[in-house]
Amino acid sequence: MVKIKSAEEIELMRESALIVSKTLGMLASEIKPGVNALYLDQLAETFIRDHGAEPGFLGMYDFPNTLNMSPNAQVVHGIPNSEPLKDGDIISVDCGALKNGYYGDHAYTFEVGEVAPETKKLLKVTKESLYIGIREFKVGNRVGDVGYAIQNYCESHGYGVVRELVGHGLGKKLHESPEMPNYGKRGRGKKFVEGMTVAIEPMINMGTKNIKQLKDGWTILTADGKPSAHFEHDVAIVNGKPELLSTFQYIYDALGIITDEEDEFRHKNLQS
Template identity: 80%
Template sequence: MIIIKTQEEIELMRESALIVSKTLGVLAKEVKPGVTTLQLDKIAEEYIRDHGAIPGFLGLYDFPNTLCMSPNNQVVHGFPTKEPLKEGDIISIDCGALKNGFYGDHAYTFAVGEIDPETEKLLQITKESLYKGIREFKLGNRVGDVGYAIQKYCEDHGYGVVRELVGHGLGSKMHEDPEMPNYGKRGRGKKFIEGMVVAIEPMINMGTHRIKQHNDGWTITTLDNKPSAHFEHDVALVDGKPELLSTFAYIYEALGIVSNEEDEFRKEPFSL
């Protein structure tokens, strides 16, 4: 069942989403060769708690950490470890926060130092596909319209679109209806309704779309061990159009990136 949010609830969700956005911005300054993902996990937990929220992933389904940290060929749900990041790695950082009874949940794939052009393109296309999908999250459309837009864009560039893992509705629970696959057919699936909030999150592989789940019950890697990228935003359906609750602006500020990619999904420009 899809749970519709009031405007007041959407504003509370925006608070939760922005705590995640700011946490990722703090981490952006720390992602570099030599740092361990366990160190990043500690920074994130402290930041979230210091800002009046609770880590959204810690203890959820018995997950033991604040962040899902998935480097290189890991797709999602990786554990933080003591292994240092290396020059040329990529790392998907997926973060959640619970505040005022509502979750924020989004993700960004970072480059560790300089990465090769082929991997850089994977990150670029995956992030662009996220916005392709968000544009289709509008009144009158259906779940399949979002999935189709993401799938077509990524497959046109020769990438594999993961099937087994999907985006989701978001609210007082981390995972609500509807499921939001990154593949699909236009006009199929549940219809979008004013007041819906979803997490749209393309998980795109450089090679095959096929994946492998490891014996720990969490870690997911690509079957061919090629890199995978993951980007995620929280989006509300407001006045019939998609409105971002999360932002990558804090990441971009930390990394010195200038971007207007989010402007079309806001009523007014985002200010830090």
């Protein structure tokens, strides 16, 4: 059952989402060749706790770490390890935080050093598809409208859209209804109403849409070993339209990136 949120609940969720946003922003300047994921994971746990929240993923379903860190051909749910990142890698960092009883949960795929042009394009298209999908998350539309928009855009670039892993509702639980696939048909699925809150998260592969799982029970890989990209935002329907609860602005500030991609979805009172 979909849990509709009040304006007050949405503001509490924004607090949690912004802790995740700030955590990813802090990590942005630390992600470079030679650094390992375990070190970044420890930084993130300390940062989240220092901001009055609990790591949202640590211990959930027995996951052993604060961050899901998934480099290169890993799609999602990678377990941080001590292997140094290399120049040319990409790495998806998925982070959760729990504060005031509500979760924030979003992700960004970072470039490590100088990345190949075809990989840069995968990241660009995947992130663009996130906002294309968010634009469809409004009163009167349905789950299939978001999925169709993401799928159509990514497949038009020749990429594979993962089927087995999906976005989700968000609130007092990390995973609430409805499921939010990155594929679908227009006009199908749950209808969107005022006060719905979801995590939309395209997981897009350079090659095949097919995936496989490592024996660790967590890590998901592309079946063909080609790179995968993953971007995720927390979004609420406010006054009939999608409004971001999370932001990549802290990442962009750290990396010196100037963009207006979030402006149409941004809360007018969002503060740094």
